[in-house]
Amino acid sequence: MEIASFLEHDDNDTTNVKRVKEFYAAAKNRDTETINKLLVNDPIWNVCPGFPHGSIYRGMDEVYGSFYPKLLGSFYYFGAIPDVFIDGGDVVLVLGFYKFIRNEGEPETLVRFAHTWGINPDGRIKGVWQVADSAQFMIYKEDAALTK
Numbered sequence: 001m002e003i004a005s006f007l008e009h010d011d012n013d014t015t016n017v018k019r020v021k022e023f024y025a026a027a028k029n030r031d032t033e034t035i036n037k038l039l040v041n042d043p044i045w046n047v048c049p050g051f052p053h054g055s056i057y058r059g060m061d062e063v064y065g066s067f068y069p070k071l072l073g074s075f076y077y078f079g080a081i082p083d084v085f086i087d088g089g090d091v092v093l094v095l096g097f098y099k100f101i102r103n104e105g106e107p108e109t110l111v112r113f114a115h116t117w118g119i120n121p122d123g124r125i126k127g128v129w130q131v132a133d134s135a136q137f138m139i140y141k142e143d144a145a146l147t148k
Helices: 003-007 015-028 032-038 059-073 135-147
Strands: 039-047 056-058 077-087 091-101 109-119 125-132
Touching: 015 032, 015 077, 015 091, 015 109, 015 125, 032 039, 039 059, 056 059, 077 109
Parallel strands: 039 125
Antiparallel strands: 039 056, 077 091, 091 109, 109 125
């Protein structure tokens, strides 16, 4: 399962779906210029409880200066694989999987997610409401606690 195939534009993609796909591609490539163009100035990331570092993050400093560094620092590898995109007008729902490797040499794990992206009338992304199969991460927390 590779992210590139899911991010290719389809003839039926709406403008909002294209923007969200562009965001996933920019995030994967750490393209801050594109990310800044696509997001509002103060986006909100509502990350579900049970997910590593789950909380509500407001603004670019909290999202990119706090949440992502903590999240990415918790894993050897962590990425999102979006699969299904549904345009709801002022929201785009994305169903997919997180792929992570806890420690180098360990097998990868896939965890289901749903991302609901809010879209402003001007087309910029307001933020995301994230839900994931957090039981997979609770196991990770328990394993990590046992190894310390």
